Amino acid sequence: MGMDAGFWHSRWAAGNIGFHEGTPNAHLMNHAARLGTGRRVLVPLCGKSEDLASLAAQGHQVVGVELVESAVRAFFGEHQATPTITRVGPFGRYTAENVTVLVGDFFATTRELLGPVDALYDRAALVALPPAMRSAYVEHLRTLMPAGAPGLVVTMEYPQDGMSGPPFSVPESEVRARYAGLPLERLAEVRAEGARFTEVGAVEKCFAVRF
Secondary structure, eight states: OOOOHHHHHHHHHTTOOTTOOSSOOHHHHHHGGGGOSSOEEEEETOTTOHHHHHHHHTTOEEEEEESOHHHHHHHHHHTTOOOEEEEETTEEEEEETTEEEEESOGGGOOHHHHOOOOEEEESSSGGGSOHHHHHHHHHHHHHHSOTTOEEEEEEEEOOGGGSOOSSOOOOHHHHHHHTTTSOEEEEEEEEOOSHHHHHTTOEEEEEEEEO
């Protein structure tokens, strides 16, 4: 199991990135305290999300994983940061101040390659993957996160036949099934913003999980 590199490279090359918010996620701003303080936060499938900078500004060390190198370069460029670029295993490793992003396939990550992480922030990973890959994603994630680590998971729900993903619709029942056995609390439920989401009545939900 691995990421569909061609699909994601073509989306970014075409500028077809409706999943990119451009501002810090409201759920993150409202519920950041759930992650604790001074954590090393894993952000899977991070793109060039403003959430990376927001987490860093809150005093966290941030470790993103992103398949598309141009997205990673864009993030650092937009923040006037010159990253140090090295290799770690199969990944390119971009680091500037409190943000590190590994460029490559999330499914190739290991605890050793990531270094110690003790919190999770997932706004764009679970909803980016088709159903067949979501199970493998969460299973892999659960091998990376230490016991007791807090996490925030943001999802979207809408009639799946009303819009083609990503972001895909991931019902709350599926989130609870994927994280079965772990404490999971729904923190918020709001209407998703944006014309394409309003048309299908999409709802965003935010969950707190503890590994």
